[in-house]
Amino acid sequence: MSLKFPIYMDNHATTPMDPRVLETMLPYFTEHFGNAASRSHKFGWTAEEAVTYAREQVATLLGADKPEEIVFTSGATESINLAIKGVAEFYRDKGNHIITTKIEHKAALDTCKRLEKEGYEVTYLDVGPEGVVSVDDVRAALTDKTILVSVMLANNEVGTIQPIREIGALCKERGVIFHCDAVQGIGKTEFSAKDMGVDLVSITAHKMYGPKGVGALDVRRARPRVRLTAQIDGGGHERGNRSGTLNVPGIVGFGKACEILTKGWREEAARVKGLRDRLKDKLFAELDECHINGAWDDARRLPNNLNVSFSYVEGEGLMMAIKDVAVSSGSACTSSSLEPSYVLRALGVEEELAHTSIRFGLGRFTTEEEVDYVGDLVVNKVKKLRDLSPLYEMAKEGVNLKDIVWAAH
Amino acid sequence: MAYSEMVIEHAENPRNVGTLDKEDPNVGTGLVGAPACGDVMRLQIKVSDAGVIEDAKFKTFGCGSAIASSSLATEWLKGRTLDEASAIRNTDIVKELNLPPVKIHCSVLAEDAIKSAIEDFRKKQSAKRGS
Numbered sequence: 057m058s059l060k061f062p063i064y065m066d067n068h069a070t071t072p073m074d075p076r077v078l079e080t081m082l083p084y085f086t087e088h089f090g091n092a093a094s095r096s097h098k099f100g101w102t103a104e105e106a107v108t109y110a111r112e113q114v115a116t117l118l119g120a121d122k123p124e125e126i127v128f129t130s131g132a133t134e135s136i137n138l139a140i141k142g143v144a145e146f147y148r149d150k151g152n153h154i155i156t157t158k159i160e161h162k163a164a165l166d167t168c169k170r171l172e173k174e175g176y177e178v179t180y181l182d183v184g185p186e187g188v189v190s191v192d193d194v195r196a197a198l199t200d201k202t203i204l205v206s207v208m209l210a211n212n213e214v215g216t217i218q219p220i221r222e223i224g225a226l227c228k229e230r231g232v233i234f235h236c237d238a239v240q241g242i243g244k245t246e247f248s249a250k251d252m253g254v255d256l257v258s259i260t261a262h263k264m265y266g267p268k269g270v271g272a273l274d275v276r277r278a279r280p281r282v283r284l285t286a287q288i289d290g291g292g293h294e295r296g297n298r299s300g301t302l303n304v305p306g307i308v309g310f311g312k313a314c315e316i317l318t319k320g321w322r323e324e325a326a327r328v329k330g331l332r333d334r335l336k337d338k339l340f341a342e343l344d345e346c347h348i349n350g351a352w353d354d355a356r357r358l359p360n361n362l363n364v365s366f367s368y369v370e371g372e373g374l375m376m377a378i379k380d381v382a383v384s385s386g387s388a389c390t391s392s393s394l395e396p397s398y399v400l401r402a403l404g405v406e407e408e409l410a411h412t413s414i415r416f417g418l419g420r421f422t423t424e425e426e427v428d429y430v431g432d433l434v435v436n437k438v439k440k441l442r443d444l445s446p447l448y449e450m451a452k453e454g455v456n457l458k459d460i461v462w463a464a465h
Numbered sequence: 466m467a468y469s470e471m472v473i474e475h476a477e478n479p480r481n482v483g484t485l486d487k488e489d490p491n492v493g494t495g496l497v498g499a500p501a502c503g504d505v506m507r508l509q510i511k512v513s514d515a516g517v518i519e520d521a522k523f524k525t526f527g528c529g530s531a532i533a534s535s536s537l538a539t540e541w542l543k544g545r546t547l548d549e550a551s552a553i554r555n556t557d558i559v560k561e562l563n564l565p566p567v568k569i570h571c572s573v574l575a576e577d578a579i580k581s582a583i584e585d586f587r588k589k590q591s592a593k594r595g596s
Contacts, residue, residue: 368526369526370503370504370526370527370528370531372503372528372529373476373526373527373528373529373531373532376468376473376476376528376529377476377477377529387503387528396503406501407500407501407502408500408501411500411501411502411503443482444479444482444524444525444532445524445525445526446496446505446506446507446524446525446526447500447505447526448526449484449524457500462498462499462500462501462502462505463497463498463499
Protein backbone atom coordinates (compact mmCIF):
# COMPACT_ATOMS: atom_id res chain seq x y z
CA MET A 57 0.00 0.00 0.00
CA SER A 58 1.33 3.42 -0.85
CA LEU A 59 1.40 6.25 1.63
CA LYS A 60 -1.20 8.98 1.43
CA PHE A 61 -0.31 12.51 2.50
CA PRO A 62 -0.68 14.26 4.81
CA ILE A 63 -0.30 11.53 7.43
CA TYR A 64 -2.61 11.93 10.43
CA MET A 65 -1.00 11.42 13.85
CA ASP A 66 -3.12 13.75 15.93
CA ASN A 67 -5.79 11.34 17.16
CA HIS A 68 -6.04 13.07 20.55
CA ALA A 69 -7.48 16.10 18.78
CA THR A 70 -10.06 14.16 16.84
CA THR A 71 -10.35 10.89 14.91
CA PRO A 72 -11.52 10.11 11.42
CA MET A 73 -14.95 8.51 11.38
CA ASP A 74 -15.00 4.77 10.92
CA PRO A 75 -16.76 3.92 7.62
CA ARG A 76 -18.95 1.41 9.51
CA VAL A 77 -20.17 4.28 11.67
CA LEU A 78 -21.00 6.44 8.68
CA GLU A 79 -22.91 3.62 7.03
CA THR A 80 -25.02 3.12 10.15
CA MET A 81 -25.83 6.82 10.29
CA LEU A 82 -26.82 7.48 6.70
CA PRO A 83 -30.46 6.29 6.74
CA TYR A 84 -31.13 8.55 9.72
CA PHE A 85 -30.48 11.71 7.72
CA THR A 86 -32.96 11.10 4.93
CA GLU A 87 -35.21 8.08 5.38
CA HIS A 88 -35.56 7.86 9.18
CA PHE A 89 -35.41 11.58 9.85
CA GLY A 90 -38.04 11.64 12.55
CA ASN A 91 -37.89 13.56 15.81
CA ALA A 92 -37.27 11.07 18.61
CA ALA A 93 -39.71 13.07 20.75
CA SER A 94 -42.60 12.64 18.31
CA ARG A 95 -44.80 10.07 20.01
CA SER A 96 -47.66 10.10 17.54
CA HIS A 97 -46.27 8.50 14.39
CA LYS A 98 -43.90 5.96 12.89
CA PHE A 99 -41.19 8.51 12.06
CA GLY A 100 -40.86 9.42 15.72
CA TRP A 101 -41.04 5.83 16.92
CA THR A 102 -38.29 4.72 14.53
CA ALA A 103 -36.04 7.54 15.70
CA GLU A 104 -36.76 6.79 19.34
CA GLU A 105 -36.00 3.10 18.87
CA ALA A 106 -32.68 3.96 17.26
CA VAL A 107 -31.81 6.28 20.14
CA THR A 108 -32.76 3.62 22.69
CA TYR A 109 -30.53 1.10 20.96
CA ALA A 110 -27.63 3.58 20.86
CA ARG A 111 -28.17 4.33 24.54
CA GLU A 112 -27.59 0.65 25.28
CA GLN A 113 -24.45 0.59 23.15
CA VAL A 114 -23.03 3.63 24.95
CA ALA A 115 -24.01 2.29 28.39
CA THR A 116 -22.30 -1.03 27.68
CA LEU A 117 -19.00 0.58 26.74
CA LEU A 118 -19.07 2.82 29.82
CA GLY A 119 -20.09 0.04 32.17
CA ALA A 120 -23.15 2.01 33.27
CA ASP A 121 -25.72 0.37 35.53
CA LYS A 122 -28.59 1.00 33.14
CA PRO A 123 -28.96 2.55 29.67
CA GLU A 124 -31.38 5.10 31.15
CA GLU A 125 -28.43 6.70 32.88
CA ILE A 126 -27.06 8.02 29.60
CA VAL A 127 -27.80 11.66 28.79
CA PHE A 128 -26.94 12.61 25.22
CA THR A 129 -25.28 15.99 24.72
CA SER A 130 -23.53 17.94 21.98
CA GLY A 131 -20.12 16.70 23.07
CA ALA A 132 -17.81 16.34 26.03
CA THR A 133 -17.49 20.05 26.71
CA GLU A 134 -21.22 20.18 27.32
CA SER A 135 -21.18 16.93 29.30
CA ILE A 136 -18.42 18.22 31.58
CA ASN A 137 -20.17 21.57 32.04
CA LEU A 138 -23.41 19.80 32.89
CA ALA A 139 -21.72 17.42 35.32
CA ILE A 140 -19.73 20.02 37.23
CA LYS A 141 -22.17 22.93 37.19
CA GLY A 142 -25.16 20.63 37.55
CA VAL A 143 -23.79 18.99 40.71
CA ALA A 144 -22.44 22.25 42.12
CA GLU A 145 -25.79 23.94 41.75
CA PHE A 146 -27.94 21.03 42.96
CA TYR A 147 -25.85 20.28 46.04
CA ARG A 148 -25.14 23.92 46.97
CA ASP A 149 -26.79 23.45 50.36
CA LYS A 150 -24.57 20.49 51.13
CA GLY A 151 -21.26 22.16 50.39
CA ASN A 152 -19.27 24.37 48.06
CA HIS A 153 -15.96 22.58 47.62
CA ILE A 154 -14.77 20.85 44.45
CA ILE A 155 -11.54 18.90 43.94
CA THR A 156 -9.90 18.51 40.54
CA THR A 157 -6.39 18.38 39.05
CA LYS A 158 -4.18 20.87 37.27
CA ILE A 159 -4.05 18.75 34.12
CA GLU A 160 -7.77 18.52 33.38
CA HIS A 161 -9.09 19.67 30.02
CA LYS A 162 -10.04 23.35 29.80
CA ALA A 163 -13.69 22.31 29.72
CA ALA A 164 -13.32 21.22 33.34
CA LEU A 165 -10.81 23.84 34.49
CA ASP A 166 -12.65 26.82 33.06
CA THR A 167 -15.95 25.52 34.39
CA CYS A 168 -14.36 25.32 37.85
CA LYS A 169 -12.98 28.84 37.46
CA ARG A 170 -16.44 30.15 36.71
CA LEU A 171 -17.79 28.41 39.80
CA GLU A 172 -15.06 30.03 41.89
CA LYS A 173 -16.38 33.40 40.80
CA GLU A 174 -19.77 32.30 42.05
CA GLY A 175 -18.44 31.51 45.52
CA TYR A 176 -17.41 27.87 45.19
CA GLU A 177 -14.00 26.76 46.37
CA VAL A 178 -11.90 24.62 44.09
CA THR A 179 -8.74 22.67 44.91
CA TYR A 180 -6.54 22.06 41.86
CA LEU A 181 -4.26 19.16 42.72
CA ASP A 182 -0.66 18.88 41.50
CA VAL A 183 0.34 15.82 39.54
CA GLY A 184 4.14 15.65 39.74
CA PRO A 185 6.53 14.77 36.90
CA GLU A 186 4.76 11.50 36.13
CA GLY A 187 1.57 13.34 35.27
CA VAL A 188 -0.52 11.19 37.62
CA VAL A 189 -2.52 12.52 40.57
CA SER A 190 -1.98 10.85 43.92
CA VAL A 191 -4.96 9.31 45.70
CA ASP A 192 -3.50 10.47 49.01
CA ASP A 193 -3.56 14.04 47.73
CA VAL A 194 -7.24 13.64 46.86
CA ARG A 195 -7.91 12.21 50.32
CA ALA A 196 -6.04 15.04 52.02
CA ALA A 197 -7.98 17.63 50.06
CA LEU A 198 -11.44 16.27 51.03
CA THR A 199 -13.36 18.36 53.55
CA ASP A 200 -16.88 18.13 54.92
CA LYS A 201 -17.79 20.78 52.36
CA THR A 202 -16.58 18.71 49.38
CA ILE A 203 -19.44 17.88 47.02
CA LEU A 204 -17.58 16.78 43.91
CA VAL A 205 -14.29 15.26 42.77
CA SER A 206 -13.56 15.56 39.04
CA VAL A 207 -10.57 13.69 37.57
CA MET A 208 -9.91 12.69 33.99
CA LEU A 209 -9.37 9.07 32.97
CA ALA A 210 -6.39 9.97 30.79
CA ASN A 211 -4.73 13.22 29.87
CA ASN A 212 -5.08 14.56 26.36
CA GLU A 213 -1.50 15.81 26.01
CA VAL A 214 0.72 13.31 27.78
CA GLY A 215 -1.71 10.36 27.81
CA THR A 216 -1.17 9.60 31.48
CA ILE A 217 -3.84 7.40 33.09
CA GLN A 218 -5.22 8.47 36.47
CA PRO A 219 -6.03 6.11 39.38
CA ILE A 220 -9.78 6.21 38.81
CA ARG A 221 -10.63 2.98 40.64
CA GLU A 222 -8.84 4.15 43.81
CA ILE A 223 -10.37 7.61 43.68
CA GLY A 224 -13.78 6.02 43.08
CA ALA A 225 -13.40 3.85 46.19
CA LEU A 226 -12.32 6.86 48.23
CA CYS A 227 -15.27 8.94 47.06
CA LYS A 228 -17.69 6.10 47.84
CA GLU A 229 -16.25 5.80 51.34
CA ARG A 230 -16.62 9.54 51.91
CA GLY A 231 -19.96 9.92 50.17
CA VAL A 232 -18.67 12.42 47.62
CA ILE A 233 -19.83 12.47 44.00
CA PHE A 234 -17.13 11.50 41.51
CA HIS A 235 -17.06 12.76 37.92
CA CYS A 236 -14.63 11.33 35.38
CA ASP A 237 -13.82 12.96 32.04
CA ALA A 238 -13.18 9.74 30.13
CA VAL A 239 -12.87 11.38 26.69
CA GLN A 240 -9.29 10.31 25.97
CA GLY A 241 -9.15 7.04 27.86
CA ILE A 242 -12.39 5.31 26.91
CA GLY A 243 -11.80 2.41 24.55
CA LYS A 244 -8.04 2.59 25.07
CA THR A 245 -7.68 1.50 28.68
CA GLU A 246 -9.74 -0.44 31.22
CA PHE A 247 -12.84 1.44 32.35
CA SER A 248 -16.17 0.64 33.97
CA ALA A 249 -18.26 3.26 35.73
CA LYS A 250 -19.96 0.63 37.85
CA ASP A 251 -16.85 -1.31 38.86
CA MET A 252 -14.73 1.76 39.43
CA GLY A 253 -17.24 3.68 41.50
CA VAL A 254 -17.66 6.56 39.08
CA ASP A 255 -20.91 8.50 39.41
CA LEU A 256 -20.67 10.73 36.35
CA VAL A 257 -18.80 10.04 33.11
CA SER A 258 -18.27 12.42 30.19
CA ILE A 259 -17.38 11.16 26.72
CA THR A 260 -17.60 12.35 23.13
CA ALA A 261 -18.06 10.45 19.87
CA HIS A 262 -15.48 12.18 17.70
CA LYS A 263 -12.52 10.97 19.74
CA MET A 264 -13.56 7.37 19.15
CA TYR A 265 -14.15 7.25 15.40
CA GLY A 266 -17.67 8.59 15.66
CA PRO A 267 -19.18 11.85 14.44
CA LYS A 268 -18.54 15.33 15.82
CA GLY A 269 -21.29 17.13 17.68
CA VAL A 270 -22.51 14.32 19.92
CA GLY A 271 -21.43 13.22 23.37
CA ALA A 272 -22.85 11.71 26.52
CA LEU A 273 -22.95 12.12 30.25
CA ASP A 274 -23.55 9.00 32.29
CA VAL A 275 -25.46 9.96 35.43
CA ARG A 276 -25.67 7.25 38.08
CA ARG A 277 -29.24 6.59 39.13
CA ALA A 278 -28.83 4.30 42.16
CA ARG A 279 -26.45 3.98 45.09
CA PRO A 280 -26.11 6.93 45.02
CA ARG A 281 -28.70 8.56 42.83
CA VAL A 282 -26.92 11.58 41.44
CA ARG A 283 -29.04 14.66 40.85
CA LEU A 284 -28.20 17.52 38.54
CA THR A 285 -29.53 20.97 37.90
CA ALA A 286 -30.12 21.14 34.14
CA GLN A 287 -28.14 23.81 32.34
CA ILE A 288 -30.24 23.94 29.19
CA ASP A 289 -33.97 24.46 29.61
CA GLY A 290 -36.63 23.59 27.10
CA GLY A 291 -38.70 20.58 26.13
CA GLY A 292 -37.49 18.38 28.96
CA HIS A 293 -35.64 15.86 26.81
CA GLU A 294 -33.27 13.34 28.37
CA ARG A 295 -35.42 13.13 31.51
CA GLY A 296 -35.15 16.84 31.99
CA ASN A 297 -31.37 16.76 32.17
CA ARG A 298 -30.75 18.20 28.74
CA SER A 299 -33.43 19.79 26.64
CA GLY A 300 -33.06 19.99 22.89
CA THR A 301 -34.09 17.81 19.96
CA LEU A 302 -31.90 14.74 19.87
CA ASN A 303 -29.25 14.50 17.16
CA VAL A 304 -30.52 11.13 16.00
CA PRO A 305 -27.99 10.37 13.20
CA GLY A 306 -25.15 11.46 15.48
CA ILE A 307 -26.44 9.35 18.35
CA VAL A 308 -26.83 6.32 16.09
CA GLY A 309 -23.24 6.75 14.90
CA PHE A 310 -22.04 7.28 18.46
CA GLY A 311 -23.71 4.01 19.47
CA LYS A 312 -22.07 2.15 16.63
CA ALA A 313 -18.67 3.62 17.51
CA CYS A 314 -19.14 2.40 21.10
CA GLU A 315 -20.16 -1.05 19.95
CA ILE A 316 -17.04 -1.39 17.79
CA LEU A 317 -14.87 -0.52 20.77
CA THR A 318 -16.72 -2.77 23.20
CA LYS A 319 -16.03 -5.68 20.89
CA GLY A 320 -12.46 -4.95 19.96
CA TRP A 321 -10.74 -2.33 22.06
CA ARG A 322 -8.20 -4.66 23.60
CA GLU A 323 -6.92 -5.92 20.26
CA GLU A 324 -6.89 -2.39 18.91
CA ALA A 325 -5.01 -1.04 21.92
CA ALA A 326 -2.39 -3.78 21.63
CA ARG A 327 -1.88 -3.14 17.93
CA VAL A 328 -1.63 0.64 18.34
CA LYS A 329 0.74 0.26 21.26
CA GLY A 330 3.00 -1.90 19.08
CA LEU A 331 3.12 0.86 16.48
CA ARG A 332 3.63 3.57 19.09
CA ASP A 333 6.54 1.65 20.64
CA ARG A 334 8.03 1.09 17.20
CA LEU A 335 8.01 4.85 16.60
CA LYS A 336 9.48 5.60 20.02
CA ASP A 337 12.23 3.00 19.62
CA LYS A 338 13.21 4.43 16.26
CA LEU A 339 13.43 8.00 17.56
CA PHE A 340 15.35 7.09 20.69
CA ALA A 341 17.76 4.81 18.85
CA GLU A 342 18.77 7.46 16.34
CA LEU A 343 18.56 10.70 18.28
CA ASP A 344 20.20 11.82 21.49
CA GLU A 345 18.57 14.14 24.03
CA CYS A 346 14.98 12.99 23.60
CA HIS A 347 12.79 13.11 26.69
CA ILE A 348 9.45 11.42 27.30
CA ASN A 349 7.00 13.72 29.08
CA GLY A 350 5.03 11.91 31.79
CA ALA A 351 4.96 8.30 33.01
CA TRP A 352 5.88 5.71 30.41
CA ASP A 353 4.70 2.37 31.88
CA ASP A 354 1.69 0.65 30.28
CA ALA A 355 -0.45 0.95 33.39
CA ARG A 356 -0.14 4.72 33.42
CA ARG A 357 -0.02 5.73 29.78
CA LEU A 358 -2.43 5.39 26.88
CA PRO A 359 -1.24 2.95 24.23
CA ASN A 360 -1.53 5.51 21.43
CA ASN A 361 0.28 8.47 23.00
CA LEU A 362 3.87 9.52 22.54
CA ASN A 363 4.77 12.94 23.94
CA VAL A 364 8.43 13.66 23.54
CA SER A 365 10.70 16.68 23.83
CA PHE A 366 13.50 16.91 21.27
CA SER A 367 15.94 19.17 23.12
CA TYR A 368 17.27 22.21 21.25
CA VAL A 369 14.64 21.97 18.50
CA GLU A 370 11.62 24.23 18.84
CA GLY A 371 8.33 22.36 18.40
CA GLU A 372 6.69 24.56 15.84
CA GLY A 373 9.87 24.71 13.79
CA LEU A 374 9.88 20.91 13.75
CA MET A 375 6.20 20.70 12.86
CA MET A 376 6.83 22.96 9.90
CA ALA A 377 9.74 20.77 8.82
CA ILE A 378 7.48 17.71 8.91
CA LYS A 379 4.46 19.49 7.50
CA ASP A 380 3.20 16.38 5.70
CA VAL A 381 2.58 14.86 9.12
CA ALA A 382 -0.19 16.13 11.41
CA VAL A 383 0.96 16.23 15.03
CA SER A 384 0.74 18.87 17.74
CA SER A 385 3.17 20.62 20.06
CA GLY A 386 3.26 22.02 23.58
CA SER A 387 5.29 24.88 22.18
CA ALA A 388 4.03 28.35 22.91
CA CYS A 389 4.16 29.28 19.26
CA THR A 390 1.28 26.97 18.42
CA SER A 391 -1.13 28.77 20.70
CA SER A 392 -2.39 32.28 20.28
CA SER A 393 -1.50 33.03 23.90
CA LEU A 394 2.23 32.35 23.35
CA GLU A 395 2.21 30.42 26.64
CA PRO A 396 3.60 26.91 26.62
CA SER A 397 1.32 24.02 27.56
CA TYR A 398 -0.16 24.26 31.07
CA VAL A 399 -0.14 20.47 31.27
CA LEU A 400 3.61 20.25 30.72
CA ARG A 401 4.06 23.07 33.20
CA ALA A 402 2.02 21.13 35.76
CA LEU A 403 4.36 18.18 35.22
CA GLY A 404 7.24 20.48 36.06
CA VAL A 405 8.68 20.29 32.53
CA GLU A 406 11.00 23.29 32.16
CA GLU A 407 9.85 25.90 29.70
CA GLU A 408 12.77 25.37 27.35
CA LEU A 409 11.86 21.68 27.11
CA ALA A 410 8.14 22.39 26.84
CA HIS A 411 8.91 24.43 23.73
CA THR A 412 10.48 21.36 22.13
CA SER A 413 7.65 18.90 22.79
CA ILE A 414 5.73 17.03 20.10
CA ARG A 415 2.62 14.94 20.69
CA PHE A 416 2.12 11.95 18.43
CA GLY A 417 -1.38 10.47 18.70
CA LEU A 418 -1.73 7.18 16.85
CA GLY A 419 -5.03 5.57 16.06
CA ARG A 420 -7.13 2.84 14.49
CA PHE A 421 -6.10 3.78 10.97
CA THR A 422 -2.37 4.30 11.58
CA THR A 423 -0.26 1.86 9.58
CA GLU A 424 3.20 0.44 10.13
CA GLU A 425 4.29 2.03 6.88
CA GLU A 426 3.20 5.43 8.17
CA VAL A 427 5.04 4.92 11.44
CA ASP A 428 8.25 4.01 9.63
CA TYR A 429 7.94 6.99 7.32
CA VAL A 430 7.27 9.39 10.20
CA GLY A 431 10.10 7.92 12.27
CA ASP A 432 12.64 8.43 9.46
CA LEU A 433 11.35 11.90 8.67
CA VAL A 434 11.44 13.10 12.27
CA VAL A 435 14.96 11.73 12.82
CA ASN A 436 16.16 13.43 9.67
CA LYS A 437 14.53 16.79 10.42
CA VAL A 438 15.52 16.89 14.08
CA LYS A 439 19.14 16.37 13.00
CA LYS A 440 18.83 19.11 10.40
CA LEU A 441 17.26 21.54 12.86
CA ARG A 442 19.88 20.77 15.48
CA ASP A 443 22.54 21.72 12.91
CA LEU A 444 20.63 24.98 12.74
CA SER A 445 20.28 25.36 16.49
CA PRO A 446 22.72 27.62 18.36
CA LEU A 447 21.67 25.87 21.57
CA TYR A 448 22.67 22.43 20.31
CA GLU A 449 26.05 23.80 19.22
CA MET A 450 26.59 25.47 22.58
CA ALA A 451 25.53 22.37 24.51
CA LYS A 452 27.90 20.22 22.46
CA GLU A 453 30.71 22.69 23.23
CA GLY A 454 30.01 22.14 26.90
CA VAL A 455 28.32 25.47 27.56
CA ASN A 456 25.77 25.17 30.33
CA LEU A 457 22.77 26.97 28.89
CA LYS A 458 21.52 27.70 32.39
CA ASP A 459 24.64 29.79 33.09
CA ILE A 460 23.77 32.24 30.36
CA VAL A 461 21.80 35.33 31.25
CA TRP A 462 19.11 35.31 28.58
CA ALA A 463 17.16 38.41 27.80
CA ALA A 464 13.52 37.42 28.14
CA HIS A 465 11.37 39.02 25.49
CA MET B 466 -2.05 28.97 10.63
CA ALA B 467 -0.77 28.73 7.09
CA TYR B 468 2.73 29.97 6.36
CA SER B 469 3.59 32.35 3.54
CA GLU B 470 5.55 30.95 0.61
CA MET B 471 8.54 33.09 1.52
CA VAL B 472 8.64 31.72 5.07
CA ILE B 473 8.45 28.15 3.83
CA GLU B 474 11.13 28.81 1.22
CA HIS B 475 13.57 30.22 3.80
CA ALA B 476 12.74 27.66 6.49
CA GLU B 477 13.23 24.75 4.10
CA ASN B 478 16.32 26.20 2.44
CA PRO B 479 17.86 28.47 5.04
CA ARG B 480 20.67 30.67 3.68
CA ASN B 481 24.00 31.21 5.43
CA VAL B 482 23.66 28.71 8.23
CA GLY B 483 26.83 28.37 10.20
CA THR B 484 29.33 29.70 12.64
CA LEU B 485 32.07 32.33 12.32
CA ASP B 486 35.01 32.48 14.71
CA LYS B 487 33.72 34.64 17.51
CA GLU B 488 37.28 35.43 18.64
CA ASP B 489 38.11 37.02 15.28
CA PRO B 490 38.31 40.80 15.80
CA ASN B 491 36.52 41.33 12.49
CA VAL B 492 33.55 39.21 13.58
CA GLY B 493 30.60 40.58 15.52
CA THR B 494 28.24 38.14 17.27
CA GLY B 495 24.69 38.80 18.40
CA LEU B 496 22.91 36.24 20.59
CA VAL B 497 19.33 37.24 21.40
CA GLY B 498 16.17 35.64 22.73
CA ALA B 499 15.81 32.98 25.39
CA PRO B 500 15.25 29.20 25.33
CA ALA B 501 12.39 29.58 27.80
CA CYS B 502 10.63 31.91 25.37
CA GLY B 503 10.99 29.46 22.49
CA ASP B 504 13.40 31.39 20.30
CA VAL B 505 17.10 32.11 20.30
CA MET B 506 18.97 33.67 17.37
CA ARG B 507 22.69 33.87 16.92
CA LEU B 508 23.70 36.14 14.08
CA GLN B 509 27.30 36.83 13.12
CA ILE B 510 28.84 39.30 10.72
CA LYS B 511 32.36 39.50 9.33
CA VAL B 512 33.34 43.04 8.49
CA SER B 513 36.09 44.05 6.06
CA ASP B 514 38.61 46.75 6.91
CA ALA B 515 36.62 49.04 4.62
CA GLY B 516 33.63 48.59 6.96
CA VAL B 517 31.57 46.40 4.63
CA ILE B 518 29.89 43.19 5.81
CA GLU B 519 31.53 40.51 3.70
CA ASP B 520 29.96 37.49 5.37
CA ALA B 521 27.03 36.76 7.62
CA LYS B 522 26.01 33.51 9.32
CA PHE B 523 23.21 32.49 11.63
CA LYS B 524 21.85 29.69 13.74
CA THR B 525 18.34 29.86 15.18
CA PHE B 526 16.32 27.85 17.67
CA GLY B 527 12.72 28.72 16.95
CA CYS B 528 9.70 28.36 14.76
CA GLY B 529 9.74 28.54 10.97
CA SER B 530 9.14 32.28 11.00
CA ALA B 531 12.09 32.85 13.34
CA ILE B 532 14.35 30.75 11.13
CA ALA B 533 13.12 32.56 8.01
CA SER B 534 13.58 36.00 9.62
CA SER B 535 17.20 35.32 10.50
CA SER B 536 17.93 33.64 7.19
CA LEU B 537 16.58 36.67 5.33
CA ALA B 538 18.55 39.01 7.60
CA THR B 539 21.85 37.34 6.70
CA GLU B 540 21.02 37.66 3.00
CA TRP B 541 20.34 41.35 3.39
CA LEU B 542 23.43 42.01 5.48
CA LYS B 543 26.01 40.80 3.00
CA GLY B 544 27.59 43.65 1.08
CA ARG B 545 26.13 46.38 3.27
CA THR B 546 28.07 48.89 5.31
CA LEU B 547 27.43 48.87 9.04
CA ASP B 548 25.31 52.01 8.77
CA GLU B 549 23.25 50.45 6.01
CA ALA B 550 22.89 47.31 8.10
CA SER B 551 21.73 49.34 11.10
CA ALA B 552 18.97 50.77 8.97
CA ILE B 553 17.26 47.38 8.52
CA ARG B 554 13.94 47.46 10.38
CA ASN B 555 11.81 44.59 11.57
CA THR B 556 8.95 45.98 9.49
CA ASP B 557 11.05 45.38 6.34
CA ILE B 558 11.30 41.71 7.34
CA VAL B 559 7.58 41.49 8.13
CA LYS B 560 6.79 42.87 4.68
CA GLU B 561 9.22 40.67 2.78
CA LEU B 562 8.14 37.45 4.56
CA ASN B 563 4.49 38.40 4.87
CA LEU B 564 4.50 37.57 8.60
CA PRO B 565 1.16 37.47 10.44
CA PRO B 566 0.73 39.62 13.58
CA VAL B 567 1.41 36.68 15.93
CA LYS B 568 4.87 36.27 14.33
CA ILE B 569 6.00 39.88 14.39
CA HIS B 570 8.15 39.17 17.44
CA CYS B 571 10.32 36.94 15.20
CA SER B 572 11.19 39.94 13.03
CA VAL B 573 11.84 42.07 16.13
CA LEU B 574 14.25 39.43 17.33
CA ALA B 575 16.05 39.46 13.97
CA GLU B 576 16.44 43.25 14.14
CA ASP B 577 17.77 42.90 17.69
CA ALA B 578 20.23 40.25 16.51
CA ILE B 579 21.55 42.56 13.76
CA LYS B 580 21.98 45.44 16.22
CA SER B 581 23.60 43.20 18.78
CA ALA B 582 26.10 41.79 16.25
CA ILE B 583 27.05 45.30 15.08
CA GLU B 584 27.45 46.46 18.65
CA ASP B 585 29.66 43.49 19.47
CA PHE B 586 31.82 44.22 16.43
CA ARG B 587 32.17 47.92 17.33
CA LYS B 588 33.04 47.05 20.91
CA LYS B 589 35.79 44.75 19.71
CA GLN B 590 37.12 47.42 17.36
CA SER B 591 37.28 50.10 20.01
CA ALA B 592 38.97 47.64 22.38
CA LYS B 593 41.53 46.96 19.65
CA ARG B 594 42.14 50.66 19.10
CA GLY B 595 42.39 51.24 22.81
CA SER B 596 45.03 48.58 23.37
